[in-house]
Amino acid sequence: ETAVVCGVAVARDEATVSLRDIPDRPGVMSVIFSRMAERKIPIDMIVQNVGRDGLASVSFTVPQDELAETLTAADQAVKQLGAGTVQHGTNLSKISVVGSGMKSHSGVAAQMFTDLAQAGVNLEMITTSDIKISVLVDRNQADTAMRTVHEGFGLSEPLPEGAES
Amino acid sequence: ETAVVCGVAVARDEATVSLRDIPDRPGVMSVIFSRMAERKIPIDMIVQNVGRDGLASVSFTVPQDELAETLTAADQAVKQLGAGTVQHGTNLSKISVVGSGMKSHSGVAAQMFTDLAQAGVNLEMITTSDIKISVLVDRNQADTAMRTVHEGFGLSEPLPEGAES
């Protein structure tokens, strides 16, 4: 299956919330996401990397205007767990490359990351599925990133904002 | 948009490769994934969390039988970067909940994570997109995890293996 990249989408106003040094044992994510679900916080990307020394970190993105509410819920979760610290990031945008057959093609990821590197764009966070690669970048570089990735994959028009959902 | 979870899929034989303490500046992912693409390594989940103190870590999953080749490519990347360490994990499976409207529903994630916690399943890695939540678990717990998540979402039959791609 050859990878067919059919579009690039952007979500401009994202913020990140990270819970670091949380215990890496069953039940911890349940506590954190129950706190988020209680407040019906619309969470977008969720990223947890492999832990180390029994501790792990999780980050997730929310619309920037939901950040305060999310931080309150995160603080509650950390208190309930009795461990971990909360950090956040603002002024971020998500750039996604959408297409079929992405999973078996590390070539698509390599091209996207190389195009962004040459444009001087730093990758703050990455998450993928079999049809999509999403990266978080500084909002001030969102337009540069969009244009660069479009050109790199030979695409014409950007997907309309909101084509994300 | 209410979330409609339509299926659970499993990829049984996954391994992880992690590059830790790599510089958090443009171009680093380009080096790593160019090494992977040269060897046409079929990469599945890619996870990079927000960095700290100018350093970041990235993990990705590959089919277990591609692990040796992937580690060779990862070692080359770390040598070229002049920084970072390589670790790996084996005996892992990916469990994915697939559906529409997931993005704005932290409830789906909370339910999945809570069901798995009650079954004593540890979440080793998490990545999401707007139509899917994927977690990495110990392969010995894959069947328990599949059954638990099926019951939790009131689903009948598992998606055929391979429905993932």
Ligand SMILES: C[C@@H](O)[C@H](N)C(=O)O
């Ligand atoms: C870190 C967190 O994911 C933990 N492993 C859990 O299962 O909840």
Ligand SMILES: C[C@@H](O)[C@H](N)C(=O)O
């Ligand atoms: C850590 C890595 O993603 C780096 N920020 C890059 O852009 O390549």
